[in-house]
Amino acid sequence: MSASPPPQHVRAAFGAKDSVPEPVGTGPQWRCDDIALRPVTNPAEASWVAQTLTDLSVPDLRIGRPLRSSDGRFVVGGWVAFRYVSGRPEPRYDEVIAASLRLHKATADVPVPRFVATRADVFAMADRAAAGLEEAPLNPALGGRLFDVLSGTRKPLGLRPQVVHGDLFGTVLFDGEAAPGIVDFTAFNRPREWAAAVVVVDALAWGGADDGLPKRWAHLPEWPQVMLHALLFRLAVHALHPHSTEQSMRGLERAARQITAL
Known part of the structure; x- marks a missing residue:
């Protein structure tokens, strides 16, 4: 989380000058009544x-609908603002995947x-390595060795790439x-099925998802190749x-066992 709340001039620019910022969840987000603010590192990407x-x-x-500042900008002083969306992440992974498919039906024609x-x-x-577009210096003990083993069964996907939220x-x-x-969108140029598969990989590796999730x-x-591509992405x-650890690697190994069974 951002160690400091949004400064007063940023809050004022988005119409929240008199609000007292409150940290939200574990991410870099601060709530000012019905407005939320988040720091960004890439203004061009944040504006997109x-x-x-x-x-x-x-x-x-x-x-979380983004808000423009009083002078029309989306980014002020390294911060963006949007309407606060209540809730928290929960292990409702089938619902996350269904939401992913609805979202990416809507982004099908968004220019990359x-x-x-x-x-x-x-x-x-990692995205380019997983797609076989370039090599990357992968640590063998933290996923590189398993990546090399599994990439031998990778085949090109025949699915249409588009703008998807990959996280x-x-x-x-x-x-x-x-x-x-x-409240955010991490853009990749991959098929919508790939984005759903990344959710499955993450849920199996670190979310305690049941073994039947990929089969559903x-x-x-x-699907089998899409799942493999998503697994190779996370391994890369x-x-x-x-910040990767041997403990988090064990989660990916579990996911790999379930996915290779497909």
Whole structure:
């Protein structure tokens, strides 16, 4: 979480000058009455996310609608603002996957932003490695060895790539019987089935999901290969990320056993 709340000039720009910021959850988010603010590191990407979420209409999905500042900007002083969405992540993974498919039906024709192809962070490197587009320096003990073994069975996907949110695990908010909620969008250029499969991999590895989760979505096109691509992505992220541990690797090994059984 951001160690400091949004400064007064940022709050004032988004119409929350007199509100007392309260930290929300475990992420870098601060609530000011019905407005939430979050720090960002890439203003261009944050502006794209804000514009995309502003224009989206998704059935049965609560979206934290971004707010413009008093002078029309989405980003002020390294912060973005949006309407507060109540709830917290819960292990309702089938609902997360269903929400993912609804979301990506709505983003099917959204143009892929330029920054997706030029990103050089760990997740972008892992994405390209998992797709077989380039090699990456993967730590053998933290996922690289298993990546090498499983990549031998990888085949190109015949599914249409599009703009998808590639980090829905742990970010979809639930509040009782209300529709699921999202407040951010981590863009990738991959098939919508891939985004669903990443949720499955994460849920199996670190969310305590039951073994039947991948089988319940096996009706999706090219599912065994999509699951493999998603697993290779997470293995590559794990093998590249500086905060990965042997304990978190055991979760991915469990996910790999379930997925290879497909």
